[in-house]
Amino acid sequence: MADLTIRNLTITPLELKLVERFEGQPSSGRHTPVGNITSKLTGIFNSTSVAPNVRIQGEARDRREVSVPIGRFETRVTDVRTADPGREVIRLTFESEGRRYQVDVPGSSQRSTVMTKLDGAPNEYTAIYVQAGSCLAIFSSANLSSWMRELRDEYPLSALSIPGTHNSPTCHVALPSVRCQAVNVREQLENGVRFFDIRVNVSTDSSELALVHSAFPISLTGNKYFKDMLDVVYSFLDANPSEAVIMSVKREGTGKGTDQQLSKILKDRFYGDGKRWYTEPRIPKIGEVRGKIVLLRRHQNDPSLNSEWGGRGWALDGSVWPDNCEDGLLGSGIARIQDFYEVDQSHNIQKKIEFARMHLERAAEPFCSLPGREGYKENGPVQPFFVNFLSASNFFNANCWPEKIAAKANPAIIEYLCIRHGAAGKGPKGLKVGDGSTGVVVTDWVGQDGDWDLIRCIVGWNARLQLKQ
Known part of the structure; x- marks a missing residue:
């Protein structure tokens, strides 16, 4: 032995x-x-x-x-x-x-x-x-419902290790290729998830936004709506004001509405006076967004929004999203993305896992300085988000539906985070280690039967930042 x-x-x-x-x-x-x-x-x-x-x-x-x-x-x-x-x-x-x-x-x-x-x-x-x-x-052991309260306000949000979920509200009875989550949004929030991937259907004759996954509604028992999901998030943030949520919003579904119409609906109906949402096109510090939702838009804005924020536009811009990528730079430069999702055979899942490990290693490399520490520069450049999707799927192959991918990917990433992450030279590329962040890790099927080990591992790596506080 x-x-x-x-x-x-x-x-x-x-x-x-x-x-x-x-x-x-x-x-x-x-x-x-x-x-x-x-x-x-x-x-x-x-x-x-x-x-x-x-x-x-x-x-x-x-x-x-x-x-x-x-x-x-x-x-x-x-x-x-x-x-x-x-x-x-x-x-x-x-x-x-x-x-x-x-x-x-x-x-x-x-x-x-x-x-x-x-x-x-x-x-x-x-x-x-x-x-x-x-x-x-x-x-x-982190208090998963309020783990951000342990971290200093001065850290940019991109320096954190943040658990996320892919197609976050898809916990309902649905086609196996559509359902990606085991539990609802509130339970995800209570157990540490702070990045939500939301897809909505946009009609030309209604401001109601039904939640979808690709062309399909997320529930076979009736439509679920963006507004109702937001009320759940608002309730959680009211009870946990130390926390912040990043929400990626994208247009999908069969509706005939456009990205531009979606941006107007969201701003006019949902974003209100800014007390609930952070919509500046700049990566914020934690202290600026506690109690708020940080908007990452995966859609084009209506031209009327281009003049917002002194002509800098509206919200973190994810509209030019690198497709099916191993390490793609977001068009706006605010993030590096691992989103390889076209898994056509079950044995290709190992390729996906290796891409995820490599992106974890990249996320661990940067250093982030605090005020009063060596290397800190007021209004200096901020490290990008490292967004790492563990999800993949193939509609035509049951062995590659979300639950089956998660069955292999989630345990493999737990192992990596426990054994190799944050250890100099132990990653796939042998990179040096900075603050040891995991970046934003976007998962499927966490919380099944109370199993939150993967989320605990991701949140746990934030302790590395506390060494500098």
């Missing part, structure tokens, strides 16, 4: 103090449709969300006191032999700031584990064990 690697991806030093080894017995757990698929995969696709869960049997058969210090954002290869899969459990006791925390590896759950606090320990840590890499990644 391999030796255990521990990655401390938190802002507090940890020290491994005690290793106990127990007999283990596999225990049955609930399997989601995604989990049923991924549990059959091996190698790179194994992750904590799909690995067999094991329960402790009896007393510890071995107990060893150790001293393995692991600094903030440090990786240590230990001399602790990993557990024999399905037969053993290792209980690890860590110390931080004089208090102790425990975690079982692997645990009795198929998912991430919140470490047990001993002797009144104050901090909260989330552990994710990646069996294929013999790696235990430890994150600071």
Whole structure:
């Protein structure tokens, strides 16, 4: 068996103090449709969300006191032999700031584990064990409903690690090729999602905007509308004023309306006085947009909007979107996009996964300076967004529908974020590491049966920014 690697991806030093080894017995757990698929995969696709869960049997058969210090954002290869899969459990006791925390590896759950606090320990840590890499990644447990409140106002939004969802409101009963999400928008918000990909149908005779995915309505039981979805987002932001949401809005569907008509409908009916929306064509700092929706428009504006904001136009401009790309520059220059989506055979999913890993590596490379720190320039250029779609599909191939893609892509990206992300030279291209951001990672089928491991991993990487605060 391999030796255990521990990655401390938190802002507090940890020290491994005690290793106990127990007999283990596999225990049955609930399997989601995604989990049923991924549990059959091996190698790179194994992750904590799909690995067999094991329960402790009896007393510890071995107990060893150790001293393995692991600094903030440090990786240590230990001399602790990993557990024999399905037969053993290792209980690890860590110390931080004089208090102790425990975690079982692997645990009795198929998912991430919140470490047990001993002797009144104050901090909260989330552990994710990646069996294929013999790696235990430890994150600071984020309050997912308000994770942005931990970050300074001065950071540009593009410096953050932001979880997103693709075709975000498509959680309803629909064609398998249309449905992309397991849970509704409110539940996504409560669990940390802050980028929403919205597609609307535009008619020539109505300002009602039905939510669609390509040519299809998102629900077989009746149309769902943009306004109702916005009310959900507004309610969440009212309850969590520290948060900001980026919303990409695009025209799709069979309606005869134009991009220009859509821009007028949105401005006249929905965007109001700007208290709810940020519409300046500039990447904002976090402090400028708390409690607001940041508009990223994937549509052309009506000419009447060109004079807005002193003639600079209206909203973040995503109207010239690079198509089916590995690393495309948005026409306005505000973002670099990975949106390779034409997966025509199930084995091509691996190509998609590799593109996603490479974009994560690019996102981790830039540095962002704060006021008062070396390299900071008032009104200097801001790093672009790195937008990384994990989604892909093929309408004519059931093996390439969104749920099937997610079954392979999501566990693979969890593994990358736990084992290789933010480690110099460990990415596909061997790039250097700056702030270790993930960029905006746009996902399908998160939250299925309560599994938010991928979102937790993305949010967890924001702790790297806190080292500089």
